[in-house]
Amino acid sequence: MxxxxxxxxxxxxxxxxxxxxxxxxxxxxxxxxxxxxxxxxxxxxxxxxxxxxxxxxxxxxxxxxxxxxxxxxxxxxxxxxxxxxxxxxxxxxxxxxxxxxxxxxxxxxxxxxxxxxxxxxxxxxxxxxxxxxxxxxxxxxxxxxxxxxxxxxxxxxxxxxxxxxxxxxxxxxxxxxxxxxxxxxxxxxxVPEEEYTVPFGKAALRREGSDCTLVSFGRPVHFCQEACDILEGDGITCDLLDMRTVRPLDSESIVESLKKTNRIVVVDQSWPFASVASEVISQVCEKAFDWLDAPPKRVNSDDVPAPYAKNLEAAFLPHAEKIVTTVRSIVR
Amino acid sequence: MSTATADKDARTKSRKRPSAELPDKTLVGWLRDMMLIREFEIRTMQAYSNAKIGGFCHVYIGQEALAVGTIGSVNPDDPVITAYRDHGHALARGMDPGACMAEMYGKITGCAKGKGGSMHMFDKPNHLYGGHGIVGAQTPLGAGLAFAAKYEHEVMGKGGKKVALCYLGDGALNQGALHEAMNLAGLMGLPVIYIVENNGYSMGTSIGRGTTMSEDLTKKADAYGILGATIDGMDILNLYDHFKPIVDTCREESRPAFIDMKTYRYHGHSMSDPQKYRTKDEVEGVKQRDSIELLAAYLMDDRKAITEDDRKAIDKEVKAIVRDAMKFAEESPVPDVDAELYSDVYVNPSPGCSPIREYVKGAKNPLL
Missing domain, CATH: 3.40.50.970 (Thiamin diphosphate (ThDP)-binding fold, Pyr/PP domains)
Structure with a gap:
């Protein structure tokens, strides 16, 4: 110990x-x-x-x-x-x-x-x-x-x-x-000294809340953390699931969280059309449609080539402000 | 110099040829393998015409000496990889003709359980790393096989010195993959031999219309600082005489080579090729130097190793083998949809890999 x-x-x-x-x-x-x-x-x-x-x-x-x-x-x-x-x-x-x-x-x-x-x-x-x-x-x-x-x-x-x-x-x-x-x-x-591995297909629950399920992976998990801080100021709390792997996808954990929050926003740095977020939402609709109290939403990078200018690039990413706006739009 | 002396000199010289050292048994085995491939491919074309075989199908008729002679120049555990005109290599490597034919019939008893087809002949026990369908895609893999064999020997202290054979058609000369692979092989000193099966046509495009320096492809080897040679691949003895020393050099010195091996396909690129890009005279002309006839004549007339009756017996034997292979393919079951559609996708299929259903373990591969 x-x-x-x-x-x-x-x-x-x-x-x-x-x-x-x-x-x-x-x-x-x-x-x-x-x-x-x-x-x-x-x-x-x-x-x-x-x-x-x-x-x-x-x-x-x-x-x-x-x-x-x-x-x-x-x-x-x-x-x-x-x-x-x-x-x-x-x-x-x-x-x-x-x-x-x-x-x-x-x-x-x-x-x-x-x-x-x-x-x-x-x-x-x-x-x-x-x-x-x-x-x-x-x-x-x-x-x-x-x-x-x-x-x-x-x-x-x-x-x-x-x-x-x-x-x-x-x-x-x-x-x-x-x-x-x-x-x-x-x-x-x-990172502990001891030997350990992290299995594929097991999401990590980074934050616990009751109003909305946020699903993400990789760098956008940090955008979600920022968004959660802002939303807590409004009294909105979220489950934040870090998927760790997208294939395999731990859809069980997503559905489990959704059954508690009944709302879901998927945050994904790829473009929106046919994205991982699209896939997550498809699976949610197939597996837990009756648990949804609001349309499932996605926050992706904007649907344009990645820009160079600093302000354009910052606007392009699935940043905290986009996430906050999206969560607010389905949590009343 | 008298004629007699000249003949004696020629015979002495011929005894020094590497192929002259090979026992009759080996050469007769080659003749048998070449005849087997030809018979197999004739029946493949029939089966294709009868809609027993689907998809794309490219037969090896005319090129038999090339696969048999090159594979006959390496050890059974040297890795071999090829493109999609691959039935000849599979049979030359020792694949069971039944498994080869059943694969084309789309049967569970095929070498890839009916999941690969004509272009994807894989035989792990015989170190054949496929048949590959994308032109040139197998050339970086060829470098990788040589890399791994070298790594196993030098880093892990296991296995002997190996050499990898990587076949490609002349159409693959113009794919970037080959040029990256040749550069890597040269830089890293990898024992891989790129064998261009130069039959003169990439589909309907004659070689001069597709690549630069088509009269002397070895210049492409020069560009990467690797050993290059041009070899007549229709005469299997000549092929062996020139190819075997290159194999030995590449193996011993751990270096790559690039061989422009001249050959010819008697039939179209695939089964749906009307061959308007060449004349019947051209094809008939090449057939005058048919590789099977050349070797058979040498074994009967020069070596006196076999008689005409022996040849007929071999012919009977290979016809029986191919007939049995067809029967086996015909009578084998198709892959079971429930067991096979979702198997062999992941070795370690974690739950959640697909939204449709979980992946499963299918039937054991018939070659394993």
Whole structure:
């Protein structure tokens, strides 16, 4: 108990939590290697892999030239062969040039081979607006990729989950897309010394309330926290569910919360049309229509390419003010 | 120099050829495999015409020496990956012809339980990592197989030195994936051999209309600093003589190669190709150097390893094998919808992966 209390004080950065997950798993399993742009000698474009080259050497921490389609495919075949690759995309925006490999090969290999070859691989990197990077570099890929059966998508919102979910991802037998945010890499949070993992498909209840259910994942969870603070000033309290993974999706926890609050707002950084929010609302309508006292609502990024100008980008995101307005519109 | 001396020199020289060192049994086995592939593909075309086989279907007739000779140049546990004209590679690698035919019939006894079809022949016990349908998509995978084999050997201290074979059609020469893969293979020193099955046409586009330097594709290898060679892939002995030393070099020195292997397909790109882009004379001309006839003549006339009767016996044998494969495919059950539609999607299907229903474990793969 004492030790746990002491360890409970330990706080580290999001990027350090990711690094710890990879490092600890690599020490236990020599099939694991990290491959990507600038991961080795540069110590990571965002310093996630800092120091890993020194510990594991160039055979396991491997710099790739800028060839996403090439190195994504290389990793996929290595996973089929029996290794456990972690492939870093500097940004998920750049994964689009590897779309054929990550969408056609990784998630379909098991099916196409009639169960002969799975693809235990983790693709990870920054997702969503990084900060005035403009439209090509600010992709939120979760809506686009969640459409594809055969893959799993994890989106942590804090360092604890970053480490626990990444360990689960590395140990999983299926391809996992692991979505981080450049804007959260320096966030600090409690991460215990002890070994732990966070399972896929189990949402975390971040706040408890009675008037509305807020569903989110990744960076927008923080926008929801801000919104909840503001709404509490009005006497409106919300359940805030952090989904942690969008495929699998813990719809049971959503329905359970909805039965208490009877109102739901889904906050998702992807564009609104056919988004993860759309999917959540579809499932809510199918599974708990009778529990709804108001139309289910979504808050997404605005339905335009990500803008560059600071004020436009800030307006574009699913920020707290949008969430507050939406919640108020259905909670009277 | 007298004629007799010249003949003697030629024979001495020919004994030094790597293929001359191969026992009769091996070469007769190759002849049998090539005849098996041809018979298999003739019957595949019939089955397709009879609507027993659906989707896209690309037959290997004309190119048999290439798959048999290259696969005959590597070890049974060297990883092999190919594109969608893949029945020949599957059979050359040792896939049960029944499983291959049943896959095309969409039956549960097929190599992919009827979920892959003609373009997706996978055989794990024989280290065949697929048949791949997207042009060029298998080329980064080829680099990955070589990477993994090298990693297993050097980092994990397991397994011997392996070399990966990655086949592609000449149409794939112009896909970005190949160029990324060749650069990565060159940079990382990966033992992968890219074998261009250069049959002169990507679908209906002749090679010169699709790629630069089509007269000498090895210049593309030069561009990436990797070993390049041009090899006649219709004469299996010549193929082996030139290809086997490259395999040995790539394996020993852990380096990639890129081979322009000249071959020819006698039939259309797929079953629905009227072939207006080439003349009948061109096709008939190539058939004069048919790979099966070349090897059979060598074994009968030069080696005296088999007689005409032996050849007829092989012909009878492969016809029986293919007949049995057709019967097996015909009589096998289709995949059960309840058990198979939602199986083999996830190895570890967590609840909540689909809003429609939970994924399940299906039948064991017949090859495992």
């Amino acid at each position: 004492t030790a746990a209390t002491t360890n409970g004080d330990r706080t580290i950065q999001f990027r350090e939590a990711l690094r710890e997950a990879m490092t600890e798993e690599m020490r236990q399993d020599e099939r694991i290697f990290l491959l990507g742009e600038e991961v080795a000698e540069y110590n990571g474009a965002y310093k996630v892999s800092q120091g890993m080259l020194d510990e594991f050497g160039p055979n396991r921490i491997i710099d790739s030239p800028i060839s996403e389609n090439g190195f994504a495919g290389l990793g996929i075949a290595a996973a089929m062969y029996g290794l456990r690759p972690i492939i870093e995309f500097m940004s998920w925006s750049f994964s689009l040039v590897a779309a054929d490999q990550i969408l056609n090969n990784a998630p379909k290999m098991l099916y196409m081979s009639g169960g002969q070859w799975g693809c235990p691989i983790v693709f990870r990197g920054n997702d969503g607006a990084g900060g005035q990077l403009g439209s090509t570099h600010s992709w939120c890929v979760e809506a686009l990729f969640a459409n594809v059966p055969g893959l799993k998508i994890a989106i942590p919102s804090d360092p604890y989950d970053a480490k626990g979910l990444l360990k689960t991802a590395i140990r999983d037998e299926d391809p996992v897309f692991f979505l981080e945010s450049e804007r959260m890499l320096s966030d600090k949070g409690h």
